[in-house]
Amino acid sequence: MMKALHSAGRIANPVLRRQLSTAAGTNGLDFVVNKPGIKANLIDGNLLAKRIQRELYDEVCGITAKSQRPPNLTVVLVGDDPASKTYVKRKSKTAIKVGMRGDVLHKPATIGQDELLELIESLNKDDNIDGVLVQLPLPPHIDETLICQSISPFKDVDGFHLLNIGRYVMGRPAFIPATPLGVLEILKRCKVDTFGKTACIVGRSKHIGFTLSTLLHSDGYGTNNPLIGADATTIICHRYTPPDELKRMTLLSDIVITGTGVPGLIRGDMIKEGATVIDIGLIKMKDANGETLIVGDVEFPQVSKVASLITPVPGGVGPMTVAMVLKNTIHAANGIYKELYN
Structure with missing residues (x-):
């Protein structure tokens, strides 16, 4: 049975909404900071990401009300690489913060390639999952390209599938x-x-x-x-x-x-x-x-x-990278690119 390490099934509460709103600020460029002794203006990615989280929260509210479930991002983590575990935890935590589900399926580094492909296929077929992401790098015995291409292009929130790459290269809407x-x-x-x-x-x-x-x-x-x-x-x-x-x-x-x-x-x-x-x-x-x-x-x-x-x-x-993964997941939940591809 797949083990979900992190998940959230309910939309974020009004208190969290106010927190996000306060963190995001109201001024147009409040994430561009001028610090003493530095000539250049500093782009604070944390502040900007929090503003985007506030915007994503509003979108998640609308999707949840319409579909009776929040958007779901499922991340597959293979092995125990410390950096990968940190990145995955951050994605899951931020997804939950904006009211989405942020599920993590943790598999041992010894998992076979065929077993991993079967897992991804089951996620592709699950209508309650909108975005699928396999955290890279993978162990040497697993073909990363094959794994990335096995994810449905409609759930490929990393934008690594050849169909998505081909579409944005040709200037067409796609997961980026x-x-x-x-x-x-x-x-x-x-x-x-x-x-x-x-x-x-x-x-x-x-x-x-x-x-x-x-x-x-x-x-x-x-x-x-x-x-x-x-x-x-x-x-x-x-x-x-x-x-x-x-x-x-x-x-x-x-x-x-x-x-x-x-x-x-x-x-x-x-x-x-x-x-x-x-x-x-x-x-x-x-x-x-x-x-x-x-x-x-x-x-x-x-x-x-x-x-x-x-x-x-x-x-x-x-911080902006994480925010954009969630933005792609919302696009997947809305079925925007699936309609365009068809």
Whole structure:
């Protein structure tokens, strides 16, 4: 029998609603913070995510009233990787906070691939489950690509299914991977002008760098397409881009988005005055005293003296990723993409 570690069956109460409302604030850009000694305005991902949670709560209320059940996000966790357990707990906890069900099915690292495929098939067929997410990475004996493709594209809230990838590449409505979607939401909410601007993406991972480049350069004006692009001129750099060339490209750019996992890769002398800098990197390091630090790709003290907007690490893009998973789950519960695909 599948074991649900976390779940919630009832909509969040009015007290929680007031808490979310208070946390989200009422001012337009209250999540953009100016701190003493820092030239750049800081984009507080936690504050922005809480505002979005408030919006999602209202949507969940409507769905629950209409369908007589809250939207359900079910996450499959394989093994006991500490980072994966932390991410899964955060997704489940936030889902419950906005009134959704946030179920976690925890399986041992020794689970066979066929057994995992059977589990996913049962989740695909369960009409009471709206979103299905398998936390990556998986143990070496399991084919991650096969597992991701086994999730129904209508429940694929991670946006990893080939049907969803193909659709958003072609500019059609689809589930979009949560981190790129979160970055676009940050740019949109911070009113960053992307039209005709140059955006440099440092990192070419399938579900972050590639997706961001697709969305940023896509058509965003003069179209009725629900998937709106950013109309930016995009540059992609990666681990084999020579350092001098990387610096030349970032200095050309109005927007720099980096997600390589290389600490201190982006320095202050690599950023154009007044640029927007989004740091997706998340690296654990030890300081001189042996204490664990979490840092990003950006050399924050130097870059924050040059940029106009910057995300911190932690507390920048991370909270937005979770919020976008929940947003995708609500789209799944509404059956929006299923209707469009058919």
